[in-house]
Amino acid sequence: MSDFLKGFREREYPRQREYHYETQCPFCSMQCKINLDEDRTGQKPRYKATPLKSDPVSEGRLCPKGIYSYSHAFSAARLRTPLLKVGETFTPVSWEEAFDWVKEKITSLQKNYGKNAMSVYGSGALTNEKAYLLGKFARVAIETKYIDYNGRFCMSSAASAANQAFGVDRGMTNPLSEIPEAECIILAGTNIAECQPTMMPYFRRAKANGCKIIVIDPRETLTSKIADIHLKIKPGMDAALVNGMLKVIVDEDYVNHTFLQESVNGGGELLAFARTIDLNNIVSITGVEKELLVEAARLYGRAKTGFVFTARGVEQHAKGVKNVRNYINLVLLTGKIGKSGCGFGTITGQGNGQGGREHGQKADQLAGYRSIENPEHRAHIAKVWGIEEASLPRKGVSAYEMFEKINEQEIRGLLVLGSNPAVSNPNARFVKEALKKLDFLIVIDPLLSETASLADLILPGSTYLEDEGTMTNLEGRVILRRAVKKLPGEAKLDWKILCEIASVLGKEPYFSFKTAEEIFEELRLASSGGIADYMGISYERIEKEKGVFWPCPSDEHRGTPRLFGKGIFYHEDGKAKVMSVPHHFPEERTDEEFPLTLTTGRILMHYQTGVQTRTAPELNKTSEPYVEIHPDTAADLGLTDKGLARIVSRRGEIVLPVKFSAGIREDTVFVPFHWEGNMNINQLTLPELDPESRMPEFKACAVRVTTLEMGSMENQLEKREVLV
Template sequence: MSDFLKGFREREYQQNSEYLHETQCPFCSMQCKMNLHEDRSMQKTRYKVTPLKSDPVSEGRLCPKGIFSFKHALSSARLRTPMLKVEDSFVPVSWEKAYHWLSQKITSVQEKYGKNATSVYGSGALTNEKAYLLGKFSRVALETKYIDYNGRFCMSSAAGASNQAFGVDRGLTNPLSEIEDAECIILAGTNVAECQPTMMPYFRRVKANGGKIIVIDPRVTPTSKFADLHLKVKPGMDAALVNGMLKVIVDEDFIDHSFVEKYVEGGANLLAFARTIDLNEVERITGVAKDQIIEAARLYGKATTGMVFTARGVEQHAGGVNTVRNFINLVLMTGKIGKQGSGYGTITGQGNGQGGREHGQKTDQLAGYRSIEDMEARNHIAKVWGVKESSIPGKGVSAYEMFEKILEQEIRGMIVLGSNPVVSNPNTNLVKSALGKLDFLVVIDTLMSETAELADLILPGSTYLEEEGTMTNLEGRVILRKATKKLPGEARLDWKILCEISELLGKERFFSYTSSEEIFEELRQATKGGIADYAGITYKRIDEEKGVFWPCPSESHPGTPRMFVDGRFHHENGKARVTPIAHQYPKERIDEEFPLTLTTGRILQHYQTGVQTRITSELNKISEPFLEIHPTTASQIGLVDKEKARICSRRGEMTLKVKFSSGIREDTVFVPFHWEGKQSINQLTLPALDPQSKMPEFKACAVRVTALETEAVDSMTEVVNMSK
């Protein structure tokens, strides 16, 4: 844009009392487009948000989080200047002083302990441009192998399963518009009605068309209430449940034999394995009645078209990859993929959970979903970056394991961008302890998160309203989010901060970008020929076409809304892969001391660790932390509804207000994870990791729940006995 046009628009803005900004919600993977209305006609500027009717994804809908999404970005609590910790207090400093301090810290640590003593921790909420740049920054500017991101806790198990089964990982194999064409839908471990509310109308159309919805969840949720069949499985027992369904599908011959023979590898082994499954045993270990398992299998097996969707409830386990593989086994053995209304999808949690895992934030990955251990991939990226292949570090460790490396003193410094690991990680007491041992912790963020409070240096970054960039939604549709507001105070664009730090380290020639679009142009080169190929996607195309689906290898390519339409998958032989999955159990089993299973999740009003939504009074006053428990279980313990109780695991304990629900299993309790400090449930969760994806076991650990009044009586009795 010319200086004249910029000046004209600025004058026009100053003359208007009302202004309309087109943007999109920063939260979940639907990435709903919306309008931000700014009314400056009164003494205090007023804002409100309305949905954009022309959005092909949201179709003109917003959820409560979206309606109030401007609150955190325009809050007086925004970080506006660099803050340096001096004697346990933060002191505002200039950018020059902040950068001088940081360059000295990085140089000192790397001179003493080596390049890998520094680390980077990213986010699934970053734009594609920032995710790509962060991967390049860590490997070229810092020259460290230690980079990972919070998406490790979101999509990694589904990503691993999809790569193994299909040879490619794109969240949904079909566009959202095809959901209504499915005769049967399986929603496994997902509460769409609360986590992705604007997606629900797609499923309502399935029912309007006469289709069936099956929900697999240990709890009754707004989503399960909508379903035709709810399988209330024990937490962590989903793979065994699928084995029961496979048994019925094989015995009653709902297999698409011609599809399996032509397009699937391993079908004979899986058929043989399924025949050995004992349905009575499946009923016993899953807690789901055999009749319900049979009904679910028949509904899905008989359907001509069907889709299976998984989410964190089945993925956030130490056996998450194999569990998702088993759900994909259902899809492939019935041939329900590659055609309209048939496919598989993982319902991405974070705003850019899809794009964030494609471009180099993961420790084992380079842009385009390339493996960092693949020599051809390394050579390609080295050429794009203008560096020697040998200078690109190898694979580091996953997100949680980085904190273990800090405790081992192998990592001495960390830069965190747009993430809050103090709340999002399992076993958060270990994470806090690790961060306290760092020689330096730098946080680039927009608000004072619980992680920022522990930092040595905070650098004020940018929100979705101030930065331009692309996001890739849950369908694999690449969309463009334009900047609409100026940065507050001395805050800077995140990507510019990374470039400026690179300049401090003498690497400015590799980071001389002048715009987000310029970064995207390099990303296009970097992804060309990769699994996630963005080479044919441009800002202009995205704008004109309202998003472009990857893979898109050239500008003449239309993009790929539906995957595998030719029956060819992304393995060398062109076939998909199925494999027998044995019954799986939670890594931590209940016992007399810890007789209940804790599972965690999200609620409608809040997003992830809550930093952006807890700042909104309208959302806070209708939500608070709670412990959901079955009334029968509660009565045995002596709990009172809406009173507080203590919940303990082998890693910690906390008190929470009790919420009775007859919809949850009697052997299970549920706590949302959006709160911090003493209200953070991740103090208790289990850090056991999936050996393939390194996903922690968030969704199942053994706990004990006790009434506070009972504890007080027991304590008094002990004192009396001692006095005797």
């Protein structure tokens, strides 16, 4: 090992923490701090994760995923050397051979087909440093416009809506500590108890203080158990439901007229629109009881303080932006924002879902939440990077559209970092077939994901225990995770791999970073003056203050835990914007052939596509995929609890065990999305995209559910019709 590499390893890995690691969970956006102890006294090392009591976010709590979050980092399944596919078999190669292969492939591809024939796909789980570096890597090292990331499937609708309404997108407008101050809270399309379990105590504390909680979800969940009112909505009908609530709030005059006049544009038009709403029609199309809808609107309208929180159930629709805009209308119409205990929040999904969308992974963004199409923004970034503004590519396309470009062979090469698009995309069969059309696929990953198994070259990357860097949690708090573990075998740090690829492509001067902190220092400069301004945030300050809220434009600035504190928003005139949102329906309606609506989501024991969490036997013991269905619906279809059912959409079919639940709507079925192969529900989901956010319609598509015998009979009839 060279002296340089030894020095580098020492900077990334503090040896004195060999048996005790202070780190943080890599999974959800709470980013809970962890004490991880390693006991090597036995034949095999033993690990124990416990919560860090001093963590101001988790307040000393961990969920099951956090307790076993170390499993994938220490797993025997870790990739330890570059793997090149020769024929149908992966063959170990040296890093030198791997980088030579990458150089030859990218150079040849771009010479024959142009710069944009190569593309890059990132992740909302990357540190801010890696997200920033990946955006720079795509545009400077690869010189392509085609970069996007899996966060497009997470936060894009909420981000677009917040930018339109407030002029800024930060997941929560307030710190978590203010939740208990609310008199009323709306939780729409979010199952926090399973997705962000350590956040639940904040809501329980609010409830103990007398807060009324309204849950809007088509099924009963662990989260809905704390609700005072549960509005069991038809999937995809959120905008219409909110219109009903707006009708009550306007007719009974719970409107904050002073705030609306002084701080909001569009208020008059929204008030006029709300008065035209037919409440009986809302009840009919949403499936929600009128009395409950009216009571929910009154509880929120009358409350002096309150929050509205949305998540993927609201946002993962082809009109997800409009859904979120209408929930924001509730907040702005009543003036519940900019004050303690009052605000809006979209519950960020991935660990760095917030920071991951701020610094350049999205097709249309540059660092600091700048627009790649804005001349001033381009000039600022070009100056930081030391390149000509004209050489910066323009915007590309969204995540799913990249795979359409691959299918059309406009894109012919792809590098994936920290993501598993073969499973996480809608219409997953199409995506996998598109990936097979690539001239080559390069995947950087610490584990053999389903996407990596399709690669031509796999480069063994790093896990959260080896990576140093910052994350931005769901509050907008920038926190620091130190590296505490050595890399296994010949694996390398993800960001180091990007820098070395850039070097072999002749772009070393732009990627001469020696530590993650050096990348962050450049990120600070790149974000300076942008909406997501990190200029005043440093590693030293983060550790001293246990996190710093952005925007923080200077060393002297205190950070911004609560946005809009002076009633001033981020639009040029300082005002927020409301808009009328007409009722709309899911893009794919049910009919006689496909009479049920399928919706999807997470379960407590697993995270995203499950590649990491499925390495933990303890998390696999009590979890498997299933189709949740109402017993009455199941009886009509001849299904039995724990028996098998065939779920069929216009895009495919899968077979899963049946799970009865009297808490789900009779016209709806639910399937979790953490599995691949014949259990991957995204083979069935709809790829229709929101015209503004480019979010696919994950949360509502038409299906039929049958017994296996019925499914077999249908297949035989279909084959007979084809033969005829």
